[in-house]
Amino acid sequence: MDAIVVEGLRKRYGDVQALDGVSFSVREGEIFGLLGPNGAGKSTTVRVLVTLTHPDEGRAVVAGHDVAREANAVRRTIGYIPQESGVDRYGTGRENLMLQGRVQGMHGRELRARVDELLELVGIADAADRVVQGYSGGMKRRLDIALGLVHRPRVLFLDEPTTGLDPEARVALWAEVARLAERETLTILLTTHYLEEADELADRLAIVSSGHVVVEGTPAGLKAELRGDAVTVELVDGQVDDARRVLAGADAPVEATLADGRTLVSRVADGGHAVPRIIAALGGAGIAVASVSVSRPSLDDVYLHYTGRDFATEDSGS
Amino acid sequence: MTAARHTVFMVQRQARNLMREPIWIALLLIQPMVWLILYGQLFKNVTRLGGFGTTSYVTFLAPAIVVMNSFFGATWSGMAMVADLDRKFVERFLATPASRLSLVLSQIVRSALTAGLQALVILVVALALGVHVHTGALGWLVVVVVGMLVNSAFAGISQGLALLTRREATMITLANFIGLPLLFLSSTLLAQRQMPHWMRVAADFNPVNWGVKAARAVVLPGTDWSSVGVHLGYLVALCVVTAAFANWTFRAYRRSL
Incomplete structure (x- = not known):
C-alpha cells in the first residue's frame, strides 16, 4: 500500500503559483525525498500533506486518509517536523514533549515513559529539564524531531531537517534519521535542497521545480539513466x-x-x-x-538534465 | 470537552512560563499598587465635589483601579499571540488534533487569570489603606470576577487584532488608541455626576464603565444588586461576542495559510 498519494495539487498565493500540478506517491516504509531549490514548492506540498494548507485543486491521501475530508484522522497518524521549529522556547524540553503528547490524546504513565524514551533516543535526556532557549541549534533540532515522534506516528514529514546545521551536525542527523526510520518503522517524507542529503538518505526521490515534479525515481536509477x-x-x-x-x-x-x-x-x-x-x-x-x-553522474547532473538548470546557481538565486 | 481540556493544557504552559519570570511577577504585583497609591494621593481631595458616595477617595478608587488595571492589561494580551504565531508555535499545533478553539481561548483565559490575581492584590493593598468592602466576601468575589470579565472582553478584541494583523505594532496602537479615552469616558477617577453631560451619556456605553459601576457598587454602602447584575450581564455578553470575534479571525488566519 502507498503511504502517501498526491495527485495534481495546485496552490496559488496571489501572483505566485506555488504548486502547479504536483503528483507523486510514497510507498509504506520508505524514505522519500522531495528535492529542489528554495521556492520550488516542496514546503507547500508538505504543508498540504500535514493539513495546514488547503490546496486549490488536487487530492492527497496520507496513510489512507484524505487530507481535506479526514484532516483529524491524518493529524493523528502523522508527525510533522517543520522547517522553523515552533517549539516553546520558554518551556523545557520535557514540557514541550508532554504538551505535544497530551494534545495527541496521550496521558499518564504511558506518556511519561514515552517522553523519557524519546529524550534518550534523540540524545537530549541530560537537558530535558532545562529551558529550550539555552539549547544549541543541534539540540533544538533533536527536540523538534522528538516532538514529531511522541505519538508514534506512521508517517513522518521532515521539512528541510538539516538547514542551519553545521556539516558535522548534518551528517550526525542523517544517521539519526536513518536509525529512526528503522526503529520506529516509519514512512518518511523529507524535503531538502541539499543534493547529497537526498542521495544519502532517500530510497526514492522526486525532483521538484517550479511547482511540479520533473522526475521521480531512486537516486541510483536516476543517475544510471544519464x-x-x-x-x-x-x-x-x-x-x-x-x-x-x-x-x-x-x-x-x-x-x-x-x-x-x-x-x-x-x-x-x-x-x-x-x-x-x-x-x-x-x-x-x-x-x-x-x-x-x-x-x-551525480544528482547534480540529474537535476541539470531534467530542468536544464544548474542546481547550485538556481538554489542560491532564489 | 476536548476544547476545555486542551485549553487547560495551553493555559498551564503559559502560566508555567510566566512563573519563570521573577521580574514579570514583581511588576505584576507592584503595578496595581502604584496606580492605587499614586491616584489615591493625587485626587485625595476631589470627594469634596460631592457625588462620590463616600468621603474616602481611596475607597471610591480601589474597585475602579481593579477594572482599569484589567482593561489596560487586556489591550496588550494579543502580544503573546503574535509571538506564538511568529515562532510557529501555533502552526505546530495546527498539524495535530489540538482543539482550534483552545489555541485562542487559552490566551484569553491566561490574560483573565492574570487580571484576577492582580485584582486580589489590589484588594489586599486597599484593605491595608483602610478600604472597607461593604458587602464583605461576596463583594471581594464580585470585584475579582468583574476584573476578569473586563479583561476577557478586551482580550478577545486584542487577540482578534493580533490574528488579523500578526504585528506587535497593532497591539501598541490599540492600547494607545483606546486606553486613555475609555478610561476618561468612565467614572474610574471621577464621580459620573462630575462629568459633562455628553460624557456621562457616552460612559453608559463604555464597557470599562460597566465594570467600574458593578465593582464600585459592592464596595460602597447602598449596593443596588440589580444594577450589579445587569452590568455583569453586559460584560458576560461582551466577552462572548469578542471571544467569537477572536475565534472568527483565527479561522481566517488558518484559511490564509
Missing part, C-alpha cells in the same frame, strides 16, 4: 556559442550552459577519452580553455 560522464569546460572568455558548435562537432554535445556565461557541460560516453579530443578541438578553433573536469 549514460556517460559529464565534462565541464570552463572558457577563458565567454565564447559560448562558438564553443557549442565546436563541441557538437567533437562528439560532445553541450547539455547546458551555466549562469556564469562561460561554463559548459557536455555529456559523453567516456570522459577519459573525450577530454583530449575536446581540448584539441577547442584549441584548433582558437577558443582558450581555463579548465576541464570530468565527473561521474
Whole structure:
C-alpha cells in the first residue's frame, strides 16, 4: 500500500503559483525525498500533506486518509517536523514533549515513559529539564524531531531537517534519521535542497521545480539513466556559442550552459577519452580553455538534465 | 470537552512560563499598587465635589483601579499571540488534533487569570489603606470576577487584532488608541455626576464603565444588586461576542495559510 498519494495539487498565493500540478506517491516504509531549490514548492506540498494548507485543486491521501475530508484522522497518524521549529522556547524540553503528547490524546504513565524514551533516543535526556532557549541549534533540532515522534506516528514529514546545521551536525542527523526510520518503522517524507542529503538518505526521490515534479525515481536509477560522464569546460572568455558548435562537432554535445556565461557541460560516453579530443578541438578553433573536469553522474547532473538548470546557481538565486 | 481540556493544557504552559519570570511577577504585583497609591494621593481631595458616595477617595478608587488595571492589561494580551504565531508555535499545533478553539481561548483565559490575581492584590493593598468592602466576601468575589470579565472582553478584541494583523505594532496602537479615552469616558477617577453631560451619556456605553459601576457598587454602602447584575450581564455578553470575534479571525488566519 502507498503511504502517501498526491495527485495534481495546485496552490496559488496571489501572483505566485506555488504548486502547479504536483503528483507523486510514497510507498509504506520508505524514505522519500522531495528535492529542489528554495521556492520550488516542496514546503507547500508538505504543508498540504500535514493539513495546514488547503490546496486549490488536487487530492492527497496520507496513510489512507484524505487530507481535506479526514484532516483529524491524518493529524493523528502523522508527525510533522517543520522547517522553523515552533517549539516553546520558554518551556523545557520535557514540557514541550508532554504538551505535544497530551494534545495527541496521550496521558499518564504511558506518556511519561514515552517522553523519557524519546529524550534518550534523540540524545537530549541530560537537558530535558532545562529551558529550550539555552539549547544549541543541534539540540533544538533533536527536540523538534522528538516532538514529531511522541505519538508514534506512521508517517513522518521532515521539512528541510538539516538547514542551519553545521556539516558535522548534518551528517550526525542523517544517521539519526536513518536509525529512526528503522526503529520506529516509519514512512518518511523529507524535503531538502541539499543534493547529497537526498542521495544519502532517500530510497526514492522526486525532483521538484517550479511547482511540479520533473522526475521521480531512486537516486541510483536516476543517475544510471544519464549514460556517460559529464565534462565541464570552463572558457577563458565567454565564447559560448562558438564553443557549442565546436563541441557538437567533437562528439560532445553541450547539455547546458551555466549562469556564469562561460561554463559548459557536455555529456559523453567516456570522459577519459573525450577530454583530449575536446581540448584539441577547442584549441584548433582558437577558443582558450581555463579548465576541464570530468565527473561521474551525480544528482547534480540529474537535476541539470531534467530542468536544464544548474542546481547550485538556481538554489542560491532564489 | 476536548476544547476545555486542551485549553487547560495551553493555559498551564503559559502560566508555567510566566512563573519563570521573577521580574514579570514583581511588576505584576507592584503595578496595581502604584496606580492605587499614586491616584489615591493625587485626587485625595476631589470627594469634596460631592457625588462620590463616600468621603474616602481611596475607597471610591480601589474597585475602579481593579477594572482599569484589567482593561489596560487586556489591550496588550494579543502580544503573546503574535509571538506564538511568529515562532510557529501555533502552526505546530495546527498539524495535530489540538482543539482550534483552545489555541485562542487559552490566551484569553491566561490574560483573565492574570487580571484576577492582580485584582486580589489590589484588594489586599486597599484593605491595608483602610478600604472597607461593604458587602464583605461576596463583594471581594464580585470585584475579582468583574476584573476578569473586563479583561476577557478586551482580550478577545486584542487577540482578534493580533490574528488579523500578526504585528506587535497593532497591539501598541490599540492600547494607545483606546486606553486613555475609555478610561476618561468612565467614572474610574471621577464621580459620573462630575462629568459633562455628553460624557456621562457616552460612559453608559463604555464597557470599562460597566465594570467600574458593578465593582464600585459592592464596595460602597447602598449596593443596588440589580444594577450589579445587569452590568455583569453586559460584560458576560461582551466577552462572548469578542471571544467569537477572536475565534472568527483565527479561522481566517488558518484559511490564509
